[in-house]
Amino acid sequence: MNTIAAAVSLAALTLLPCCGPNPNADESAPTDLPDEVEVVELVAFDHSTCALDSGGGLRCWGSGGQGLLGYGESENIGDDEDWCSVGPVAVGGPVHDVQELGGKCAMLDSGEARCWGPGIFGFAFTGAEQLPFEGLKIEACPRVERLVQGVNHACALLEDGAVRCWGAGRELGYGDSIDRGIGADPNEILAELPDLALGGPALSIEAGTSVVGGHTCALLLDGGVRCWGTDSALGYGSQEPIGDDETPAEAGDVPLGGAAIGLASAGSNWCALLEDHSLRCWGRDAAYGMLGYGDIFSETERVGDDETPADMGPVDIGEPVEAVFMGGLRTCVLLEGDRIRCWGHGLMPGLLGYGPSITRLYEPPSEDIDIGVGVRDLALGLKHTCALLDNGRIRCWGLNSEGQLGLGDPDLAWTEGIPAEVPLIADCWGA
Numbered sequence: 001m002n003t004i005a006a007a008v009s010l011a012a013l014t015l016l017p018c019c020g021p022n023p024n025a026d027e028s029a030p031t032d033l034p035d036e037v038e039v040v041e042l043v044a045f046d047h048s049t050c051a052l053d054s055g056g057g058l059r060c061w062g063s064g065g066q067g068l069l070g071y072g073e074s075e076n077i078g079d080d081e082d083w084c085s086v087g088p089v090a091v092g093g094p095v096h097d098v099q100e101l102g103g104k105c106a107m108l109d110s111g112e113a114r115c116w117g118p119g120i121f122g123f124a125f126t127g128a129e130q131l132p133f134e135g136l137k138i139e140a141c142p143r144v145e146r147l148v149q150g151v152n153h154a155c156a157l158l159e160d161g162a163v164r165c166w167g168a169g170r171e172l173g174y175g176d177s178i179d180r181g182i183g184a185d186p187n188e189i190l191a192e193l194p195d196l197a198l199g200g201p202a203l204s205i206e207a208g209t210s211v212v213g214g215h216t217c218a219l220l221l222d223g224g225v226r227c228w229g230t231d232s233a234l235g236y237g238s239q240e241p242i243g244d245d246e247t248p249a250e251a252g253d254v255p256l257g258g259a260a261i262g263l264a265s266a267g268s269n270w271c272a273l274l275e276d277h278s279l280r281c282w283g284r285d286a287a288y289g290m291l292g293y294g295d296i297f298s299e300t301e302r303v304g305d306d307e308t309p310a311d312m313g314p315v316d317i318g319e320p321v322e323a324v325f326m327g328g329l330r331t332c333v334l335l336e337g338d339r340i341r342c343w344g345h346g347l348m349p350g351l352l353g354y355g356p357s358i359t360r361l362y363e364p365p366s367e368d369i370d371i372g373v374g375v376r377d378l379a380l381g382l383k384h385t386c387a388l389l390d391n392g393r394i395r396c397w398g399l400n401s402e403g404q405l406g407l408g409d410p411d412l413a414w415t416e417g418i419p420a421e422v423p424l425i426a427d428c429w430g431a
Contacts, residue, residue: 036430037053037055037057038053038054038392038429039051039053039054039388039392040052040054041097041377042377042378042379042387042388042394043097043379044379044380044381044384045062045100045104046063046381046382047063047382047384047402048060048061048063048069048381049061049062049384050098051388052095052098056093056095058089058091058095058098059083059086059087059089060077061078061083061404061406062076062078062381062403062406063402063404066103067116067117067127067129067130070091070116071086071089071131072129072131073128074128076403078404078405078407079402079408079409079410080403080408080410081408082426083403083426084426089132090132091106091108091133092132093108093109093110093112094109094110095109097145097146099147101115101147101154102117102119102120102154103118103120103126103135104117104132105147106132107145107146111143112137112138113137113138113144113147114132114133114135114136114137114138115132115135115138116131116135116136117135120149121154121166121167121181121183122183123186136186138186138187139187140156140187140191142160143158143159144157144158144159144190146205148206148207148216150171150208150213150216151168151171151209151213151214152213152214153172153207153214153229154166154167154186155205156186157202157204157218160201161200162195162201162202163195163205163218164189164190164196165196166180166181166184167179167180168214169244170213170230170241170243171213171214171215171216171228171229171230172228172243173196173216173228173229173247174194175243175245175250176244176245196247196248197247197248198220198249199220199248200220200222202218202220202221203219203220203221205217205219206263206264206265206270207265208231208265208270208283209267209268210230210231212230213230213241214229214231215228215229215231215234215242216228217263217265217270219260219262219263223258223260223275224252224253224254225253225254225256225272226248226251226254227248227251227254227270228241228242228248228251231284233268233282233283233302233303233304233305234254234304235255235308236304236308237304237305237306237311238305238306239305239306254272254282254309256272256280256308256309256310257309257310257313258276259274260274261273261274261275262323264324264326264331265326266327266329266330267283267284267285268283269281269291270282270304270326271315271326273321273324277320277321279292279314279317279333280309280310281293281312282303282304283302285302285329285345287299287301288344288345288360289362289363290326290329290330290331290343290345291303292315292317292331292344292363293362293363294362294363295362316363317333317335318364318366319336320335320336321334321335322334322335325378325379325380326380327381327382328345328380329347330342330343330345330352332385335368337374338374338390339368339369340353340371340375340378341365341367341368342361342365342369342385343361343362343365344361345359345360346358346359347382347383348399350397350414350415350417351383351385351397351398353369353370353419354367354369356416356417369418369419370419370420371387371389371420372389372395372419372420373389373390373391373393374390375388375389375390376389376390382399383398384396384397384399384400385397385419386406393425393427394424395419396422397422398414399414400415401413401414405425406425407422407425408426
């Protein structure tokens, strides 16, 4: 998953009455959209992508296995058809965010979350042929703003900045190793769980995965980043787990060298965007180049296990960073002037965006990716990338095995050229 910069302000934690109807919510279903809407955000998953628009509509394409796209079937969308024809996902109301939690979960403007797909920890959200509005409705109090999943745990960020986690005890951060909520209805779990002791309200959370277990990091309102779980490169300069016999508040901030305004993760790798618009990165996959510190690491070396991100210093990008995105084994940044650059391991020819001959970059390049027009937003899947362009259109490149590029071309296995040469996907919004 990838995350752009978060605005650090008290306004982000403005609360509504707990927990009646949202007075600002539009309860109408997004199937009847205004005449003029535009895409406002892209969210990529391993083998699929979703687009959210200004009317609260949600459209998804790519791998449809187990009903994950939300169209009541397990067929892929975007591989051999005009994917616009399937319409918005029937979630039950306007949507402002979508995340993965075993299945997919949409955050509705009404204050509830709707989840569909195979579910998590033995609790099923829907069958493959059910539509999202028939799936699990999460109505926590305070309301849920974000849901994330690690290896054996999940966490919810509530609108008051509190975080609650459930699953395998060593990944949860409660200062013990007690399992919580496995196989239970998330509504029951969230009602019973205590808030994590973070030391302050959180603005955003992201979950990580690694071969040794799951972990979570939270960006706090004061710009601190706190991480917990079982990974051995959490950024504290130690290989010890955090949260099994201490709380995140007791562990303190990850030493970054400054206050953070954004946080991104992919697998067991992390990057924090600081308020001076520099970047600090840490994690287990330094040898693949995605952390941006050069070809100086062996396959077993990490950043954050015996040094801190502050010790490593800023990633050398050469200019201020506006937002950071991570996915697969690569990292991308948005720069002033709506330009992007990417580095790391492309996993396949052309994925980094610099043509088929460049499959790995250990440091940020000085060259912008040629997309043909400026970029507003970026979403990185496992082996595909989608960009929301300044003109409102979407361009995707990389692997297309399950239609994740949305091009409707079953004969196209992947793209190899520069992104500017790849066709735009179908325009479902009239941009």
